[in-house]
Amino acid sequence: MHYPEIDRIIFSIGPLDVHWYGLAYLAAFACCWLLGRWQMEHRVAGWSREQLSDLVFYGAAGAVLGGRLGYTLFYATEQLVRDPLFLLRIWEGGMSFHGGFIGALTALWVFGRRKSGKDSLQVTDFVAPLVPIGLGLGRLGNFANTELPGRATDAAWGLIYPCAAVRDINPVCTGHWETFARHPSSLYQAFAEGLVLFALVWLVAARPRGVGVVSGVFAVGYGALRFVTEYFREPDAHIGYIAAGWFTMGQLLSLPLIIVGILLVYSGRKTAPDPNG
Numbered sequence: 001m002h003y004p005e006i007d008r009i010i011f012s013i014g015p016l017d018v019h020w021y022g023l024a025y026l027a028a029f030a031c032c033w034l035l036g037r038w039q040m041e042h043r044v045a046g047w048s049r050e051q052l053s054d055l056v057f058y059g060a061a062g063a064v065l066g067g068r069l070g071y072t073l074f075y076a077t078e079q080l081v082r083d084p085l086f087l088l089r090i091w092e093g094g095m096s097f098h099g100g101f102i103g104a105l106t107a108l109w110v111f112g113r114r115k116s117g118k119d120s121l122q123v124t125d126f127v128a129p130l131v132p133i134g135l136g137l138g139r140l141g142n143f144a145n146t147e148l149p150g151r152a153t154d155a156a157w158g159l160i161y162p163c164a165a166v167r168d169i170n171p172v173c174t175g176h177w178e179t180f181a182r183h184p185s186s187l188y189q190a191f192a193e194g195l196v197l198f199a200l201v202w203l204v205a206a207r208p209r210g211v212g213v214v215s216g217v218f219a220v221g222y223g224a225l226r227f228v229t230e231y232f233r234e235p236d237a238h239i240g241y242i243a244a245g246w247f248t249m250g251q252l253l254s255l256p257l258i259i260v261g262i263l264l265v266y267s268g269r270k271t272a273p274d275p276n277g
Helices: 020-042 049-074 077-082 084-088 097-116 120-130 132-144 185-204 213-232 249-269
Strands: 009-013 016-019
Touching: 009 020, 016 020, 020 049, 020 120, 020 132, 049 077, 049 084, 049 097, 049 120, 077 084, 097 120, 097 249, 120 132, 120 185, 120 213, 132 185, 132 213, 185 213, 213 249
Parallel strands: none
Antiparallel strands: 009 016
16 A cells, blocks of 8 residues: 655645645644643633633744754754754654653743743643644644655555655665555554543543642653654664664653653652542
8 A cells, every 4th residue: 555645735825835734733732722721621720711822822832943953953963954944944844752842841831930820740730631632633744744654564554655755764765656565653653642642641630630640641651652653663764773773762762751750650649639638
């Protein structure tokens, strides 16, 4: 089965091109706001609509800026050196979750100090259940952009990639299509980081928890799911395997998330509210 060739541009209005990748991000931020509204009205007291709107704005700005900067530093340093304007061309794809995570945390810390008067972990506990659906939508944007080629597979659901998408990792691919199938790793990650992680964090957040527990579950869940799904994703050609050939960059960057998440869950459980009052 061949990879569906999707035009990255949905439609154009004069000089303005609307890209699938950009639409995925807009949909992600909209989902965060809608889920936040529901959570604010049914689960978590002490939040106003104005605070929620500011929260989404701060988080979105931090995620986009951090995600793009993280991608260029972790995965595309050489390209940035050759073409500094590459940093600004977000619509072409190329975002790092780990960079976006750091950027969003920084922005949420600023939001907590300036806009809410809340502790940073209280803010991230509120935000964590809102994020996974957006992550899944971002991975669907990767799929539309023919990004994140998977490793070779004989599975019936494997996809044959166009050579233009894999030439960096398969330089002998000279025709229009490769001669073998690959895992559709962007779809695996959309399912894991989007639906599975959302179900996990949303269910944990359904009951009162100690401060930091929901944030910790998100960190552990994302780190573990990303670590596993990376086994189906072809490493970037210019990076390959690192840490003595054991890990990909995505796996290495996920390990600190898992460790920090475990510490947050452990610490938060000691301060959990007494269910018996």
